[in-house]
Amino acid sequence: MAIDALCFIGISRFGYELDAEVVLREFDTEGISTAVVAPMHPPHGDMATVNMELARIVRNSGGRFLAAVRVDPWDAAAAVEQVTGAVTEGGARALFLHPDEEHFRINDVRVRPIAERANELRVPVVVATGFHCVSEAVQVGRFAQWCPDVPVIMTNGGQLNISGLGQFDAELALRLPNVHILTSGVYRDDFLERTVKTFGADRVLFASAAPQFDVAYEKRRVHQVHLTDAERDLLLSGNAERIFGIGEVAR
Amino acid sequence: MIIDMHMHLDDVPSLGWELSAETCIRAMDEAEVDSAVVMGIADLPGGTNPGAMELIIDACDRFPGRFYGFIRLNPRHRDESLKLLARAVGELGFRGLKLHPVSTLAHPGEPATIALIQAAGELGVPTLFHCGDEPLTTPLSIAPAATACPDAKIILGHMGGYRHVDEAIDVAERHPNIILETSAMPYPEKIREAIDRIGADRVIFGSDGPVSSPALERQKVVRAGLTEEEARLVLGGTASTLLGVS
Numbered sequence: 001m002a003i004d005a006l007c008f009i010g011i012s013r014f015g016y017e018l019d020a021e022v023v024l025r026e027f028d029t030e031g032i033s034t035a036v037v038a039p040m041h042p043p044h045g046d047m048a049t050v051n052m053e054l055a056r057i058v059r060n061s062g063g064r065f066l067a068a069v070r071v072d073p074w075d076a077a078a079a080v081e082q083v084t085g086a087v088t089e090g091g092a093r094a095l096f097l098h099p100d101e102e103h104f105r106i107n108d109v110r111v112r113p114i115a116e117r118a119n120e121l122r123v124p125v126v127v128a129t130g131f132h133c134v135s136e137a138v139q140v141g142r143f144a145q146w147c148p149d150v151p152v153i154m155t156n157g158g159q160l161n162i163s164g165l166g167q168f169d170a171e172l173a174l175r176l177p178n179v180h181i182l183t184s185g186v187y188r189d190d191f192l193e194r195t196v197k198t199f200g201a202d203r204v205l206f207a208s209a210a211p212q213f214d215v216a217y218e219k220r221r222v223h224q225v226h227l228t229d230a231e232r233d234l235l236l237s238g239n240a241e242r243i244f245g246i247g248e249v250a251r
Numbered sequence: 252m253i254i255d256m257h258m259h260l261d262d263v264p265s266l267g268w269e270l271s272a273e274t275c276i277r278a279m280d281e282a283e284v285d286s287a288v289v290m291g292i293a294d295l296p297g298g299t300n301p302g303a304m305e306l307i308i309d310a311c312d313r314f315p316g317r318f319y320g321f322i323r324l325n326p327r328h329r330d331e332s333l334k335l336l337a338r339a340v341g342e343l344g345f346r347g348l349k350l351h352p353v354s355t356l357a358h359p360g361e362p363a364t365i366a367l368i369q370a371a372g373e374l375g376v377p378t379l380f381h382c383g384d385e386p387l388t389t390p391l392s393i394a395p396a397a398t399a400c401p402d403a404k405i406i407l408g409h410m411g412g413y414r415h416v417d418e419a420i421d422v423a424e425r426h427p428n429i430i431l432e433t434s435a436m437p438y439p440e441k442i443r444e445a446i447d448r449i450g451a452d453r454v455i456f457g458s459d460g461p462v463s464s465p466a467l468e469r470q471k472v473v474r475a476g477l478t479e480e481e482a483r484l485v486l487g488g489t490a491s492t493l494l495g496v497s
Binding site: 130156160161162163164165185187188189190191213214216217218220221224225 | 353381383384385388409412413414434435436437438439440459462463464466467470471474
């Protein structure tokens, strides 16, 4: 069974939505046991409320969802406290940051307290990456230096570029040992294969990023890449188990 | 007949590209693709592989019926490019023109680019643009070329990339000479939407292979939930007409 390292639940201010029951049915069809889920940017903009709602959905999911707390760095100290509360009391297993939707630059010094709190709490950080000016891979790399003891995981292979021009910056960021990538939306087989070969299969995780991307198609993407069975197992589940402590849920 | 409208074949070690005919054939066979349009990575004339055209001619000769060449040209060398285009299509069997403004830095709406597109149209072959998220390549950047060359077929490769897909469909709706090509963009449902809005005869399958998988890219079309007739057109029917193959 596979683990989806990132999908989104709820209704987004930006015109998309995904219901927990709907995605679980799709996971059943696609052989996905568990997913790390983040809330969407809500129409009302109140992150604390959507994090609480997500925590309720996660509690009722029978262990199939793990929460990623999502905060808006413009909430300053309150954002840092939301991270702390969600991890220490709410059981969140990851922090999710979306520089494009929350309109901040990932390597802005105002984000640093959030990175440092994640580091203290030993909670991995997933960053929506590849967005021009706010979350280019090298900018995420700078952020990753502020939380060196936790995995920093870039969505979309660290890029959103159909010429492949983002690959070079993604590889620069991957030179930092705590930087990882998600497979969501990566159209270049050779980039994923090269990343595994150069940086190790333990640095790449399958994610659908649904509803932005299509669950079945994104899972097939991982099966299409030319890897050994052991490498593919790491991408599909082993890395997520290790990074998000998913085995601990079962225990 | 399954036709992949967007593959690359070139040998440019200085850029890290070694895309042989055999590599393309392996990827095509894995996807059960009958034929593919192939184009270089380097722009002619000159460029990082002056022998790019001969490489494609050789591949077409060695694998008859499997490859159809598009000549990739740089509008910055307007007169030379016009001559090369005429020769490639008129004498060497090339079936189209490829323009990649990221590598040439030529705007789709500038006079030299328009001259090449018009010449391609007069020769009866389409122009395939790289159409993604970068400056010079977005659908609205290419739209003026479609207006200026109403009798030429313009294909938007990648149909807008990651964040310009809605814009590509909108532009295609307003320009009947624009065709959308599906490679690399990651949204199966946008293929469905494009067909609903502009018709199945103006959406064509491509992979951007062999570095992206034609087999996976073909599945994107399957995931789009097309009727049998729509799938026939998207996966090869319209491409056959554009390429003039039976």
